Amino acid sequence: MLVRELMTTEVVTVGVDATLDDAVGRLLAEGVGSVVVVDGETPTGIVTETDALEAAHERGRPLGSIAVRDLARPPLVTTDPDRTVQRVARTMAEAGVKKVIVTEELSVVGIVTLTDVVYHVADLRKEAAAAASDIAERDW
Secondary structure, eight states: OBGGGTOBOOOOEEETTOBHHHHHHHHHHHTOSEEEEEETTEEEEEEEHHHHHHHHHHHOSOGGGSBHHHHSOSOOOEEOTTSBHHHHHHHHHHHTOSEEEEEETTEEEEEEEHHHHHHTHHHHHHHHHHHHHHHHHHHO
16 A cells, blocks of 8 residues: 555645744644644644644743744654555654655655554555465465
8 A cells, every 4th residue: 555545635734934823723723633844835844732732831931932943843754655654654663753744846745644554554454465465376
């Protein structure tokens, strides 16, 4: 299964000059767990609900005075839409992230979350079993 088959294409973004107040407003309005920070169309980072809560708690300042560029720390984990979901799941585990931004020519085209991968585990297992069966048949 390829990333393009399960990625969410309606990615919620905020500009690199946005504040945490802007980002939280988008999180709440769109009902999502993260916003991708973009400079033009190029992704530069991601701000999650957890990032927002930690920043608000630790800094004790109004959300409008906290820049998202300070929260959206690199490295940003990205992938290609034609990469396999199995490889992206491995990348998530290795990088310790739950969300991977899908890009084409440096533009955001989607997002894959750990929840997306878990939701499709049964499909991935069927695909792996079919591939193993095809290989076994060719060897005989």
